Amino acid sequence: xxxxxxxPTFLKKVTPGPKLWLALGLIxxxxxxxxxxxxxxxxxxxxxxxxxxxxxxxxxxxxxAMTVLFVSMYAMHGCIAPNIDKVNDPVMxxxxxxxxxxxxxxxxxxxxxxxxxxxxxxxxxxLSIDMADLSVLxxxxxxxxxxxxxxxxxxxxxTLLNKDMDQIRDAQKSRGxxxxxxxxxxxxxxxxxxxxxxxxxxxxxxxxxxxxxTKGFNAKCEKTVYREITPYKAxxxxxxxxxxxxxxxxxxxxxxxxxxxxxxxxxML
Amino acid sequence: xxxxxxDTSKGRLRGTYVAIMIPIGVAINYIGGLIxxxxxLPIYLDSIGTVVVAAIMGPWVGAISGALYNIVSALIGGxxxxxxxxxxxxxxxxIVGFMSRLGLFKKWWHVVIAACLVALxxxxxxxxxxxxxxxxxxGNVGTNLMIATMQSIGxxxxxxxFIARIPTNLLDKGIACFIAWIIMLKxxxxxxxxxxxxxxx
Numbered sequence: 001x002x003x004x005x006x007x008p009t010f011l012k013k014v015t016p017g018p019k020l021w022l023a024l025g026l027i028x029x030x031x032x033x034x035x036x037x038x039x040x041x042x043x044x045x046x047x048x049x050x051x052x053x054x055x056x057x058x059x060x061x062x063x064x065a066m067t068v069l070f071v072s073m074y075a076m077h078g079c080i081a082p083n084i085d086k087v088n089d090p091v092m093x094x095x096x097x098x099x100x101x102x103x104x105x106x107x108x109x110x111x112x113x114x115x116x117x118x119x120x121x122x123x124x125x126x127l128s129i130d131m132a133d134l135s136v137l138x139x140x141x142x143x144x145x146x147x148x149x150x151x152x153x154x155x156x157x158x159t160l161l162n163k164d165m166d167q168i169r170d171a172q173k174s175r176g177x178x179x180x181x182x183x184x185x186x187x188x189x190x191x192x193x194x195x196x197x198x199x200x201x202x203x204x205x206x207x208x209x210x211x212x213x214t215k216g217f218n219a220k221c222e223k224t225v226y227r228e229i230t231p232y233k234a235x236x237x238x239x240x241x242x243x244x245x246x247x248x249x250x251x252x253x254x255x256x257x258x259x260x261x262x263x264x265x266x267x268m269l
Numbered sequence: 270x271x272x273x274x275x276d277t278s279k280g281r282l283r284g285t286y287v288a289i290m291i292p293i294g295v296a297i298n299y300i301g302g303l304i305x306x307x308x309x310l311p312i313y314l315d316s317i318g319t320v321v322v323a324a325i326m327g328p329w330v331g332a333i334s335g336a337l338y339n340i341v342s343a344l345i346g347g348x349x350x351x352x353x354x355x356x357x358x359x360x361x362x363x364i365v366g367f368m369s370r371l372g373l374f375k376k377w378w379h380v381v382i383a384a385c386l387v388a389l390x391x392x393x394x395x396x397x398x399x400x401x402x403x404x405x406x407x408g409n410v411g412t413n414l415m416i417a418t419m420q421s422i423g424x425x426x427x428x429x430x431f432i433a434r435i436p437t438n439l440l441d442k443g444i445a446c447f448i449a450w451i452i453m454l455k456x457x458x459x460x461x462x463x464x465x466x467x468x469x470x
Contacts, residue, residue, distance in 0.1 A: 073406050194297075202293070
């Protein structure tokens with residue numbers, strides 16, 4: 001009997017194909033349209049979706065990365081962006097003698113609002129994708145089985161090695177490894193953690209190769225898939241939204257580049 | 270036939286090893302980056318897997334592993350433009366893979382040369398990519414501080430981004446090449462033929 005799959009949240013019920021269309025639409029619209037209000041709206045909706053999906057714990061890592069990127073970009077571009085004219089541009093404020101210009105912040109906004117909204121939106125989309133369903137979709141699209149396996153296995157092995165890393169780090173700490181202190185101390189702590197992780201993963205390769213070969217991994221016959229993707233009622237809306245956003249973004253970019261229409265929606269540099 | 274005596278350098282069995290090693294390279298890159306950020310290190314340490322896989326399996330498998338890492342990392346982190354850094358990883362895989370295939374990854378000074386070449390490649394390609402993706406300033410504190418220092422002495426953002434990446438990449442890729450070399454020294458005999466290097470004797 002094939003085990004029944006349970007998708008507890010709304011986004012998890014949506015099948016991978018429509019979610020990939022929505023991801024494509026979001027990527028193209030954020031990169032090509034360059035509208036501040038749209039970018040901020042996408043960011044807010046994505047964070048709300050992450051909270052709704054109860055994934056805020058995992059999202060904290062992405063949030064830290066977003067915050068570090070925000071601080072780095074604005075703190076540095078605000079004073080040293082290439083578009084700053086230090087003679088004519090007005091100074092917004094000064095910290096410890098370092099002057100910050102509005103044009104520098106505009107430069108930082110151009111880059112941050114391209115990546116910042118993408119991070120939570122794609123995080124929640126890809127986190128809600130079932131890898132087994134994704135592999136079925138990729139096989140049905142005609143992608144070779146070996147390539148599908150390699151791609152999907154990457155996500156699985158990351159989880160396994162993460163657990164190994166936690167165990168090895170705890171074991172090394174209990175043996176006296178110092179992981180806090182100066183940069184040199186922390187750098188010295190890196191090798192005793194990473195080498196056992198790498199070595200243990202390489203040692204397992206031979207056994208894994210035997211196991212896969214005995215299960216017919218490289219058999220020349222066509223592979224069959226027993227798993228069926230169950231469509232969900234919201235799939236059509238995700239697909240239409242993704243395709244519409246993609247067509248709109250590409251069309252807007254082409255038409256504004258050819259000066260057929262003015263760039264009315266673009267309010268970033 | 271014992272597994273240790275099977276020639277794994279070609280045929281179906283090599284295909285199986287390729288399918289296993291590429292995800293391992295991706296995962297090692299990802300974990301290396303995680304460890305570096307959890308230790309608060311000012312370097313990336315996210316190309317160890319690429320170098321290890323390239324040294325064991327050869328240049329093209331290493332390059333694919335490196336590129337796939339950047340794609341997977343971009344999907345997980347949501348930073349799609351960051352996938353462009355795959356160009357850096359592809360070059361790292363090709364350089365180390367070809368050196369390994371030519372038998373130039375056995376002595377300590379081979380590792381030093383490989384680290385220098387890989388660091389130079391990464392600095393020269395990473396800087397323009399960072400300009401396109403982030404406007405020159407990315408989330409790495411060490412690199413950003415050096416860029417700010419370079420600019421304070423009169424360098425423009427582009428050349429500052431390149432020069433700042435040389436020392437960070439030398440350290441970063443030096444560690445990666447060193448770890449790959451240690452792994453290669455301890456590898457079982459039947460796995461040493463996977464890179465396609467000519468057997469001596």
